Amino acid sequence: MPSPVSPSPIQAPQHVQDLLAQLHKQSTDQEYAISQTKKVISSTVIGDLKDKSPSGDAKADFDDMMRDKFIALDQDKCQFVYQLITAMGATNVVEAGTSFGVSTIYLALAVAQNKARTNKSGTVIATENESEKAKAARGYWAQCGKDVESQIDLREGNILETLRENMPQVDLLLLDIWAAISLPTLKTVLPHLRPGAVVLTDNTVSAAAGYADLLAFMRAPENGFRNMTLPFSNGFEMSVYLPGSA
Numbered sequence: 001m002p003s004p005v006s007p008s009p010i011q012a013p014q015h016v017q018d019l020l021a022q023l024h025k026q027s028t029d030q031e032y033a034i035s036q037t038k039k040v041i042s043s044t045v046i047g048d049l050k051d052k053s054p055s056g057d058a059k060a061d062f063d064d065m066m067r068d069k070f071i072a073l074d075q076d077k078c079q080f081v082y083q084l085i086t087a088m089g090a091t092n093v094v095e096a097g098t099s100f101g102v103s104t105i106y107l108a109l110a111v112a113q114n115k116a117r118t119n120k121s122g123t124v125i126a127t128e129n130e131s132e133k134a135k136a137a138r139g140y141w142a143q144c145g146k147d148v149e150s151q152i153d154l155r156e157g158n159i160l161e162t163l164r165e166n167m168p169q170v171d172l173l174l175l176d177i178w179a180a181i182s183l184p185t186l187k188t189v190l191p192h193l194r195p196g197a198v199v200l201t202d203n204t205v206s207a208a209a210g211y212a213d214l215l216a217f218m219r220a221p222e223n224g225f226r227n228m229t230l231p232f233s234n235g236f237e238m239s240v241y242l243p244g245s246a
């Protein structure tokens with residue numbers, strides 16, 4: 001949650017600010033309700049579901065459970081991403097894991113404002129494999145208005161396919177997806193990362209076990225990332241891509 005003493009950097013019309021506040025509340029209420037049932041919501045524990053899986057397919061059961069869940073990036077992390085994109089002047093941003101499109105709104109606002117300031121082109125490439133979530137996300141972006149909606153290229157389907165083609169040089173990648181596919185996702189986007197690009201990965205402290213392969217890859221000096229775990233709740237990894245500089 002945002003700190004009561006931290007001002008928000010977000011520049012957006014009031015109706016967008018109100019929608020964001022409402023969506024974050026829905027997401028945190030949902031997460032609280034799940035926590036009360038003691039059910040897991042982390043993909044890192046798919047392995048633990050195996051014994052209890054009603055269908056015998058733990059991955060399918062996990063996907064069923066998550067189909068109506070926001071699991072939006074925390075509000076303070078969204079504000080940080082917006083602030084960072086603004087500071088970088090980034091205009092090509094990839095979001096791995098869009099869900100109902102909450103964090104996407106922040107990315108679109110920041111990219112739109114950078115484009116207006118710099119006259120550069122660019123887009124937010126969003127990705128989601130659940131069609132109902134994609135439909136809902138489009139609905140929220142429409143409520144925000146053309147300034148947000150027009151920035152977003154939503155690619156529906158498996159991220160390992162949707163990010164294979166028509167990729168710009170990427171300034172920033174937000175990894176907010178099931179931990180198990182975060183490394184294959186990074187490797188799909190890697191050839192398109194510009195030197196100095198930033199990769200942000202959510203929950204790298206609370207889900208460290210699930211991210212073990214991703215973190216090992218990013219922390220191996222030969223892969224060109226400089227890493228820092230930012231002290232947000234559950235961890236938020238900021239990695240700067242500087243190939244050949246280790």
Ligand SMILES: C[S@@+](CC[C@H](N)C(=O)[O-])C[C@H]1O[C@@H](n2cnc3c(N)ncnc32)[C@H](O)[C@@H]1O
Binds near residue numbers: 070103128158176
């Ligand atoms: C943590 S949520 C994203 C939350 C979103 N960034 C936000 O702040 O509102 C992760 C999303 O990734 C989606 N996802 C999982 N595996 C995927 C895949 N292989 N391809 C595309 N999307 C996937 C899930 O359906 C889920 O909605």
